[in-house]
Amino acid sequence: MNVLPTPVLLAVDWWALGAVLALSAGILLLLLLEFFPAQARSNRSAIVALLTLAAAGWSVFHVRDAKREIFGGMFVHDGFTVFFTLLFCAAGALAVLLSWDYVKRTRINQAEYYALLLSATAGMIIMAASNDLITIFLGLELMSLALYVLVGFQRHHLESNEAALKYFLLGAFASGFLLYGIALLYGATGTTGLGQMAAVMIDSPMLGNPLFLLGGLLLIIGFGFKVSAVPFHMWTPDAYEGAPTSITAFMSVGAKAAGFAALLRVLMRAMGDVQADWIPILSGLAILTMTVGNITALLQNNLKRMLAYSSIAHAGYVLIAVVAGGRDGAASALFYLAIYAVMNLGAFGVLTLLGREREERVLISDLAGLGFRHPALGIALTLFMISLGGIPPTAGFMAKVYVFSAALNAGLVPLVIIGVLNSVVAIFYYLRVTVALYMEEPQGEPVYVSWATPGVIALIASVVLTLWWGIQANGLLAAAQRSVLGLL
Amino acid sequence: MNLPLLWIIPALPIAAVALNLLVGDRLGRRGIAWLACGAVGLAFLAAVRAALTLAALPEGERQVVETAYTWMRVGDFSIQVAFLLDPLSTVMALVVTGVGFLIHVYSVGYMAHDPSYRRFFLYLNLFMFAMLTLVLADNLLLMFVGWEGVGLCSYLLIGFWYERPSAAEAGKKAFIVNRIGDFGVILGMLMLFTYGGSLQYERLFAMAPHVFALGGGLITGAMLLMFLGATGKSAQLPLYTWLPDAMEGPTPVSALIHAATMVTAGVYLVARCHVLFELAPVALQTVAVIGAATALFAATIGIAQNDIKRVLAYSTVSQLGYMFLACGVGAFGAAIFHLMTHAFFKALLFLGAGSVIHALSDEQDLRRMGGLASRLPWTHATMLTATLAISGIPPFAGFFSKDEILHGAFASGHHVIWLVGLIGAALTAFYMFRLYVLCFRGPSRVTPEAAHHLHESPPTMIVPLVVLAALSVVGGWVGLPLLAGGHPFERWLAPSVESAAGAHGEAAAHAMSAGGAWLLMALSVAVALAGIALAVRAYLQDPEIAGRLRERLRVVHAVVFHKYWVDEIYDALVVSPIYRLSRWLWRVWDVKVVDGTVNGVGFTFEGVSAVLRLFQTGFVGTYALIFTIGVAVLLYHFLRG
């Protein structure tokens, strides 16, 4: 058997891979623990999930300054990876805190729930860290499969089933486009590695190569689906509305950020020199996404649906940052996504507390008078709405300022004008929430608030960060700017 | 150098907000009142101390920047949270804290019976914080924080009595109209930042002449956008419609926010950025024209209104128009001067009106007042002072500032604008005395129930009235115009608002003969007196005249009475199309889906067959179709390109 070459064992930096390893271990631990029956209201699974996320975050944070490529450059540990890994772990941890009581209240099966939540997080991390189209795709599928199931977790709930099915079918449809795009790119360049692709293009420019362009376009469509860019957004309101609220919170933040992470890495690593081809397409998508998202959100009566459209609109703002490109463009996208994560998790987090047992109280009219009955909750929700609307001194304002100024520096004046106009329109529906909170009398039975300490902790964290990044944005900004250096 | 501790000025009210939030429920009404008024009073003292510190400095160095920390760093530029003390911000801070303090004290009495006492002072203090941030900020971004903050507070306070649907509506309207203006400010700010390289006032102003060509498109565009923001905040044409509706808020709010302070933020912005505006003559010209047009337009509407607060609201719009007019003709000092005197007498008018409303058990209709002079002696005396001041009768405060504005307009060669201003002045005197006569003179038309409860207001309300009345008299004397090279106010402000062009205008003013100046002054007093005489004649001595005039000018009256139907036009042109578009999108994409849920999923429980059936039945097909059409369009783009 000496005809075989000795297999080359690739050097693996275990720290760099720590987050994925920790999450995998956590998933298995959660499943194995089920052999030992626990009480229905036990906190065991949630605690394991939280510790796993903490370990994952810590392991990456521990080597945050290192820059490694492992598995032959398929998995990259750089600033970009660290930023997104921490973002996903933080979003996951907040989601676990928000789920803590919610899943008990709605009688969701805990072990599987948290195992899937961790899987989705692992998928997101792989998407952000991959430097190869194959692993990006696998990460995306890992995340998506977990999310499909999580969306449909409430089996007793019709809308949850429907949402999961729609999300799954359309997700598979979009994955088809993505895969086809990967195949075409492979055909054009002979490689799936983003680094090699960039190297190939130095030798033979891909400008105007139809295979390459078509492949890139299909890739953008695939990611566009995940970040819910118009016209690939149709699943969003249904899935967000049908999913358990804690999952809506998590996926509205995590899946979007992961989609953008992969899109940014692909565009900036592999397609830098054909940027001119993408600008009109991405600009068009950005304009459509913002406008359709905001205008449709205006008349929603269901908060989850309204926030779904709002999340579509926010994807449009991030697309502006992607179009702007370069160091500031990419950094502003990261900055925006981090801030969006905090404020959106907060907004959905408030919703997880509303209603008792399996009751869903997510209509805007359900909020009537809530601001007076529960002042702290009212102030928190108002703050998140103000921040989502981009009013200072909240973090949402700083996020928009940075994105718009990066876009202006890149000369995208019309895009900025449309963006600012959109953010003006958007205020209207965010305002409706505060109007309901403070200026309406409840009709019928006022909504019951299921207070839960973990959820409150998550909300406090979101409130603090939303304010802190509005008042002192520098730390996050510097981190975002450092993180994108590896892409340039 | 002795640091003026600027940050403490906005910090005091926000600390009061925090305390109120934390322990407000244990303080009781008295405690809340002390907390709120005390914080603003201390802020006033701090502002006075800052002003004295500044005044002690030699004239050329009157500019102190106090940096708290670095806010964000973009590229090579960083934006600081920093406060600026210069003559302009000093005047603003003194006016805001001073008038603000008086109105806080007044509110203690006015809101005494309101159940939401604590919430009221919470919002009011929050407003003070935002307003002080606005005027003391050292850069445009921090200024914008205050700018949005005051907008938010204004919205909360207009809708304070949310049980009235009209109040909630008015609050929303104010906020939305202001957002249109903010759109301009954000874009203008971003343009200045991108091309001017900084948002810090000093650096931006120093840089601007080098990067922006005089009268170039960039700077003109940026400044017009900034001015759009100013028209929103300061209720100028075409964005003034929210201010009259804002009168739904409690009267102290109208006095503080919608007369004395917040609405003047636009004027402050233009004066603060005068260096930039002078680089864009077209923008400056626009400011003057809009200001003059608004001054006249709002004055005509004010004549036909019957709600005492609405008359005052239109009067505020009109007076703000004068301030912009002054800015537009380059007389920035005069604009700020008028801003200050206006803060005194307009706050007084509102508080006086509040006192009347309070006395009449919430009656606001002028047609059901009359003859109140003897029943409300203090209110009457102070209101008369304010009315004389706004009408421009010497030696009251309004005379000096208004005369200076008109003088500035004439001297800089804007004769048409001067004429418009002069007509506006006559109208102002007319409608203000109409208000005065209908309210305090003539026979009483008070309803019997209201007459039963008629009473003079408590001391906490009267004392602020008296102080403001005194200020309405002497407030103008700091700017005795053209006499003996005096005018301490203008000299004080000069470092902040004067520049090459300003000095040029000044020279032109001085070039005008003293005789000419006296003539202008006499003319403006004369038209004011004429307006007063007409009002007294038409509404007091011979009420028939008013009726006959109304008959004679029926069309004009209808137009003015209905406020030129501007609200209706906006509704038809802007609001309903957006509403309809949203509705359409909703119908097409959303309702169908939600309604379809029933058909689509009704079978899910019956087994997997239904699940598979969803492939065909549901709206997934439609979604995929839209997806595919999107792909087709994107591909088409590539095929063409």
Added chain:
Amino acid sequence: MTEALFIGFAAMLVASSLLVILHRNPVASALFLVLAFCSLAGIYLLFHAEFIGMVQIIVYAGAIMVLFLFVIMYLNLQRDEEGGVHIALRRGLGWVAGTVVLAEGVFMLARRWAPGPLTPEVPGEAAGNTQQLGMLLFSRYLFPFEVTSLVLLVAIIGVVVIAKGRSTAGSGTRPAPGEDG
């Protein structure tokens, strides 16, 4: 020869795939899917990817399709009886949009056909490509290989969740193996 075979298999693949979605009888659709898998296996064989070709037949055409057919027959699905103007309209539009996308793709590629600059390495026949595949899977593609196992784990959890939920909901039907990618 190879080219002719390739074109033959490819045509069969496209045709049978189309029939999978166009045929109204679910059982027939499933059988066409088997045919599609077999054509694909043929193409793999042409590329000297014998191992994958075999796996394709054994796993997909064999195991998975049997499961599919079993479920379909077990559920006794009727013919698709959808109708109505709305559905017809959407279907028509779907055809148009799909055709347009296809035509656009063809036009685009026809305009300037440029294959990639690199040709993928052909596995050495001497060593046998199963071995080669194994070597690659456990060296260069180790990471994707491991991630795939994670994906499968998630799929299993998903199936358990769906099945469990159904049994507590009181309905006894088995879930469709929809999520195993």
